[in-house]
Amino acid sequence: MSQVVSHAEPAQQKLRLMYAPIREELAQVELLLGKELSSEFAFIDQLARHGLLLGGKRLRPALVLLSGRACGPLSAEHPVVAAVVELIHTATLVHDDVLDEATVRRHLATVNARWDNETSVLLGDYMFARAICLASDLENTYVHRVLGEASRRMCEGELRQVGSRGQYDLSEADYLSIVAAKTAALCACCCRLGSHLGGATPELVEAFAQYGHHLGIAFQIVDDVLDLRGTEAVTGKSLGTDLMKRKPTLPLIRLLSEASPEDRSELLAVLGSSDDHRLERLKPWFLRSDAVGYAQQQAIVHVSRAKAQLDLVPPGPARESLRQLADFVVTRQE
Amino acid sequence: MSQVVSHAEPAQQKLRLMYAPIREELAQVELLLGKELSSEFAFIDQLARHGLLLGGKRLRPALVLLSGRACGPLSAEHPVVAAVVELIHTATLVHDDVLDEATVRRHLATVNARWDNETSVLLGDYMFARAICLASDLENTYVHRVLGEASRRMCEGELRQVGSRGQYDLSEADYLSIVAAKTAALCACCCRLGSHLGGATPELVEAFAQYGHHLGIAFQIVDDVLDLRGTEAVTGKSLGTDLMKRKPTLPLIRLLSEASPEDRSELLAVLGSSDDHRLERLKPWFLRSDAVGYAQQQAIVHVSRAKAQLDLVPPGPARESLRQLADFVVTRQE
Numbered sequence: 001m002s003q004v005v006s007h008a009e010p011a012q013q014k015l016r017l018m019y020a021p022i023r024e025e026l027a028q029v030e031l032l033l034g035k036e037l038s039s040e041f042a043f044i045d046q047l048a049r050h051g052l053l054l055g056g057k058r059l060r061p062a063l064v065l066l067s068g069r070a071c072g073p074l075s076a077e078h079p080v081v082a083a084v085v086e087l088i089h090t091a092t093l094v095h096d097d098v099l100d101e102a103t104v105r106r107h108l109a110t111v112n113a114r115w116d117n118e119t120s121v122l123l124g125d126y127m128f129a130r131a132i133c134l135a136s137d138l139e140n141t142y143v144h145r146v147l148g149e150a151s152r153r154m155c156e157g158e159l160r161q162v163g164s165r166g167q168y169d170l171s172e173a174d175y176l177s178i179v180a181a182k183t184a185a186l187c188a189c190c191c192r193l194g195s196h197l198g199g200a201t202p203e204l205v206e207a208f209a210q211y212g213h214h215l216g217i218a219f220q221i222v223d224d225v226l227d228l229r230g231t232e233a234v235t236g237k238s239l240g241t242d243l244m245k246r247k248p249t250l251p252l253i254r255l256l257s258e259a260s261p262e263d264r265s266e267l268l269a270v271l272g273s274s275d276d277h278r279l280e281r282l283k284p285w286f287l288r289s290d291a292v293g294y295a296q297q298q299a300i301v302h303v304s305r306a307k308a309q310l311d312l313v314p315p316g317p318a319r320e321s322l323r324q325l326a327d328f329v330v331t332r333q334e
Numbered sequence: 335m336s337q338v339v340s341h342a343e344p345a346q347q348k349l350r351l352m353y354a355p356i357r358e359e360l361a362q363v364e365l366l367l368g369k370e371l372s373s374e375f376a377f378i379d380q381l382a383r384h385g386l387l388l389g390g391k392r393l394r395p396a397l398v399l400l401s402g403r404a405c406g407p408l409s410a411e412h413p414v415v416a417a418v419v420e421l422i423h424t425a426t427l428v429h430d431d432v433l434d435e436a437t438v439r440r441h442l443a444t445v446n447a448r449w450d451n452e453t454s455v456l457l458g459d460y461m462f463a464r465a466i467c468l469a470s471d472l473e474n475t476y477v478h479r480v481l482g483e484a485s486r487r488m489c490e491g492e493l494r495q496v497g498s499r500g501q502y503d504l505s506e507a508d509y510l511s512i513v514a515a516k517t518a519a520l521c522a523c524c525c526r527l528g529s530h531l532g533g534a535t536p537e538l539v540e541a542f543a544q545y546g547h548h549l550g551i552a553f554q555i556v557d558d559v560l561d562l563r564g565t566e567a568v569t570g571k572s573l574g575t576d577l578m579k580r581k582p583t584l585p586l587i588r589l590l591s592e593a594s595p596e597d598r599s600e601l602l603a604v605l606g607s608s609d610d611h612r613l614e615r616l617k618p619w620f621l622r623s624d625a626v627g628y629a630q631q632q633a634i635v636h637v638s639r640a641k642a643q644l645d646l647v648p649p650g651p652a653r654e655s656l657r658q659l660a661d662f663v664v665t666r667q668e
Binding site: 043044092118130163 | 373378426459462463464467470473474478481492493497
């Protein structure tokens, strides 16, 4: 376990530096999260606290706060919105772990492994309900609409992904459209709300939303790559679940689209088998192809697009952190 | 199947009569639900339409509309709120079916039986997200707060129920407190929002909320009884799941609390066994005890309390329907 912690340290240190312009507000977010997830009922209290530890990078709260800070001083609404998006994100993590049948996340037992699927489904619902309650304190209908819309798109993306299981001929455009909904919509929502509440012009709010959108896409592509080639000790979560779940990820789509008809048939046979060692059997193919490199390159393209949006943003420490955060997304190992 | 339909008819006919004062608005609710759950993505469209059929009595929309109608003319907001609560309710049904491992509901295959648990979890989340989106159209922060609070209480009730699995010494007070959260909170929310939007005084809104609260408790007690002694052909859903899930329901709590120490030990042994015929084995005990009759009596007590709240409500067809609806809840066979 100490080995694992030492692997994870550098990322946390980098994040700490990037989060410096919003340090105080992030501490407020932690207080809010702790308060929101405390419960008079011991079982719920214990569950919710465990669930909260499953997140951890606090990337989404940071996006809200940095986007706001880049526009001017933060308002009292910013930490609240930041806590709301983290609750929504954590709810999806808890449900994802049911879906992926994952047993480890952030070096912790997932809720479904420690308790059961039933508890995970309810805990995710509870966290989402708490998010809605906390958002309603703001009495701001714009915030509600944007959060509702982002949640809807996330679920649509997840459902489309389920519908595309085993569809290894999924086009890259369809893959990107699913990822834009599943992962990027919430990141875009964070930046949109942060900058809107920071008093940005509609044009600038759009630029922030685009930054979040491209950052989210890059984040997901990197996640796909890490699921293929990360190590559990470093990423702190169950790996190879994409293959097991027959998800057409970008490296896989690329591998198949570039393969000869014979290779393609052979690959599809491996993918269609119920062999537990599919990941091992596919490794040589990945090593011979440009698939992983191509996926990483695409992630870098989206990070560049994200950073380009920041040209419209007034210079300062918050903008610099957003720039570094974009780079971090593609270089992270966990 | 035709047998099943003929069983179900009388209930539908009764509801049609009770819903007469809100017929047009209920038709609008159906249109809204159809529109909200349509999707450009064929897989999502198919799933959501199937999910929507799992509800059916439209009890919660009717509570919103009748509570409003009892106060005066309905506003454009009423059908929207009615559709929102039905979406939230349907989302919980879809998730409940994952939790209960139920395979049949309203004579239809549940989503988890026809597709899988993963799809059910996501579909429930999607419906809840659509509910939040639809609610945000209203630009009414009171509606948001009340909906958020009701959702939170529902989830808390469900989680407390999971935490109480196998706790057959649960007190009747704790049972009622769980049911108040799990089932009654949404009914109370429906009546609160319907009357509030209908321009009722705060005092009258409280009376409506209390009506919904007691109606919801009665509804859940009857559900517990039906799960024990209904027949699948009539109720149209999987039965005996409460026993399987080791839920301490009111009839069971009563049976155990009234049993002699020897009988109690024997009963706990049956309940603790993994015997598939527990329901059959418990039947003679139930027949000898007052447990089912007692539970039904408690349901009637709560229905009386619900109806007593209506004394504050101006007389008219909507109030009459609310009175009949309360009676229907305890006499229903499905």
